[in-house]
Amino acid sequence: MTRALLLIDIQNGFCPGGNLPVPEGDAVVPVANALMAHGGYDLIAASQDWHPHNHGSFASQHPGRHPFEMGELSGKPQMMWPDHCVQGTADAAFHPDLDVERIGIIQQKGTNPAVDSYSAFRDNDKSALTGLAAQLTEKGVTLLDIMGLATDYCVKFSALDALDMLPGVKVRLIMDGCRGIDPLTVDAALAEMRDAGVDLITSRSLLE
C-alpha cells in the first residue's frame, strides 16, 4: 500500500488577510503539518492555484461584474471571483507556516486564462489534465487522503476527480483539515463527496 496526502491550495490568498479569504482557512495549517510529520505518508503532494493576472475567473476581467456573482467564461457559467493567487505574488504563496520542505510534488493549476481549474487534476471543462493523476499513478499510490481549501470548490472537485481518474485508489477526505467558503455549499459538498464514494475521516483517527 502506498499512501499519499494531497494538500489543496493552502495559500495566503485563501487565508485571513488574503484576496479570497476562507473563514478560518489558516486553521488547516497545523493539521497539514501534523499529518505530514506523523501521518505515515509515503508521498505528499500539494496543489497551488496559480492564475495569470488576467484570468477569466476574475470579476475584474468582466466589465460590470462583481465578485461572488455568476458570470460566464468561454460560454459557460462561471463564479466571478476577486483577483486572487496571481502567479508570483504573496497571495499565491503557500501559507508561511506550512512545512513546505516535506512536499514532494507541487501541482500548479488555473494557468489558462480561458478556463478555471478547481480540481488539482484537470480544468473545469475536464479537457486539459494537470498531470497530477499520472504522477500519482506512476508512484503506485493506492490510498489518497485529501485536505485543504476550499471544501466547497477545489477540495470537492479534486476529491471527485481523484475517484474518477485514479481507478482502484481509495480516496478519503480529512474533514477537520478543510474549511469552506460558504456553509450552505460546504454541507452539500460533503454529501456529494460521500455519496460518490469518498470516505469522510478526521485527522485524529490518523494521528493516534
Ligand code: VGL
Ligand atoms: C478556489 C475559488 C477560486 C479554491 C480557487 O481553492 O477552492 N476557489 N479559485
Ligand code: ZN
Ligand atoms: Zn482560483
